[in-house]
Amino acid sequence: MAAGGPPVLVVTRVDDATADGVITELNRRRVPVVRLDPGDFPTAVKMNATFNGNGVAGTLSTETRTIDLGDVRSVYWRRPTPYAVDLAMSEQTARWAVEEARYGLGGVLAALPGAHYLNHPWCNRDAEHKPAQLAMAARCGLNVPPTVITNDPNQARACAHTHRPVLYKPLRETEYADTGGRALTVWIEDVSPEQIDDRVRYTAHLFQQRVAKTADIRLTVVGENLFAVRIDGSPGVDWRRHYDRLSYTPIDVPAEIATGARAYLDAFGLAFGAFDFGLDPDGSWHWYECNPNGQWAWFPDDLTARITAAIADQLQYGGTA
Structure with missing residues (x-):
């Protein structure tokens, strides 16, 4: 054009x-x-x-x-x-x-x-719900760790016993502030059965088996373009807390992951998605989530430039690039 x-x-x-x-x-x-x-x-x-x-x-x-x-x-x-x-x-x-x-x-x-x-904003909205994400990822052949969403303390403790170690994950990145108005983040955290009490009954909670990972992977998909980055250096379960310690390495995407990710985006009507995976010692990718409007511009300039160009192509050529 x-x-x-x-x-x-x-x-x-x-x-x-x-x-x-x-x-x-x-x-x-x-x-x-x-x-x-x-x-x-x-x-x-x-x-x-x-x-x-x-x-x-x-x-x-x-x-x-x-x-x-x-x-x-x-x-x-x-x-x-x-x-x-x-x-x-x-x-x-x-x-x-x-x-x-x-x-x-x-x-x-x-x-x-x-x-x-x-x-499309309505596609983003539909794809933001974690239960829908979990169900769709499994349907598309991606490897989903055992996960429970519940407000039943007994069920939550049973999950923590059966699948230990278990993580608590927020269902949505909702704005939260302390009494002084300071913005807070609800992080992904390890949780033991002993930490789960009756307060669980007041709302929905997501508990997921922690993957024995050697690294994290962010897979950014823009149309037919896949950009996979291995993330090393995080000392904890949530790498977003440790940006100053992270290193990034572009890697190839296994064929079955590429097929599953594209099927996932097609099912939700998305042209863009930011997938998070855990990489285990055997080289298997374990699916965590897909943010339909995820960030990507914190990567080193050479990686960011490639994603920027792919998005600009989509916008310039109307999805035909």
């Missing part, structure tokens, strides 16, 4: 460094880009969408750009901020207005005719 032409719409917040890298690459290729954060609606975003027998038409405007809804080449759905609340509204009215924005603007952004999505 020649330079110029229909724009790529990047849906994300202003401080998204990962999207910045992709936008820089698209600018280098002279592909038009419009960046929009739904959290700026309605203050700094104006929507005029029409629907009739000819389909969807109209415009979306930010403070600096206007795009034709029928002329969007691709949508890169990244990390938008939540829809904004007008502080002058009552609590009930504000909730209503936010939901109207979510289903109005959000619905329009999800219905752009002919646009290639990486990924």
